[in-house]
Amino acid sequence: MMNKQARSGWWEGLPEGIRRQIDGYVLQDASMAAIRLVAEIGFVPDDIGVATATAIVSDRYAHYGDRVARAPDTPIDQESLVRRVDGIPGRIAAIEAVWDGDTVHDWFVRLLAIAEDPPVEHPLALIHWTMAVRHLGEDERVEGRHPAGVVAQGVGAELAARLAVPFHFASPDTPDDEAPRWWH
Template structure:
């Protein structure tokens, strides 16, 4: 008997999901509603790998389907404020004189690539996180259908917010790799 590949077929993923016991579905949905992507994926791999060949990639697609099902009901971490007043107030709280605003790439298994907006202080020599801008937060900030070209939305938002804040504080803005995610791009130096 030939099975449809679960990963490439939304109907097959739905059928596989619906064939799971209610307790497993409730556990996965509980993790999804808490925005615990990795925990939900782990449960599906643990119960589906040996029997059905459900690996991490397929489990991520199934969990993604569950995120889409619940939409706004998922309790997500609040977005960092990106309005000029909030960013300026956060920069005002930095110990030492702010000498630059910098945007850098970072990434993890939950958000993929995202941009961190930093205030760079001179004395003491330190950097302070002003905002973290993952893809979803950037899309919400830009609004539906916003023209960002082929660029990552996090880069577009970070560049706009960073340039505005730097101009307001009369300091330089630095973003070494605005067009391509690169967590090893050169950093700002005075």
């Protein structure tokens, strides 16, 4: 993979139109489209694979910082979560937290309401690193755990208790997208 200086040089060598298109995707928080474009235009002539394309797009995200139009965080306060659950038809059998991941947020937790009849999972919130750190505050200690897991454990357990249903989080301390699910 290219180092930062080589990536910067590669970026500067691109035609202005391609740079504007990639930056347009970045500014719209469409990282996958930006990564795909970098890989498409860089693979054959420059041997740029997905890892390097991801690093180049990450550099552009860092360049723009707060100017990127990020999707708003899903609310994780109890009142909002209860209101979301109230909109689900049928009886809720459990609240579940499940690890997932992508190239933008790395590991994150999906908080779900599991309906009983029909047995369907309903998304309630996505809890990623930066959102979790904001929720916890800078002084909160997580003892080496992923902040998203800490927040999901607390918020999910509290919601389940309010609803008087079980809470399931098979791997609260370590990201694991293959951990056993509640309803499988």
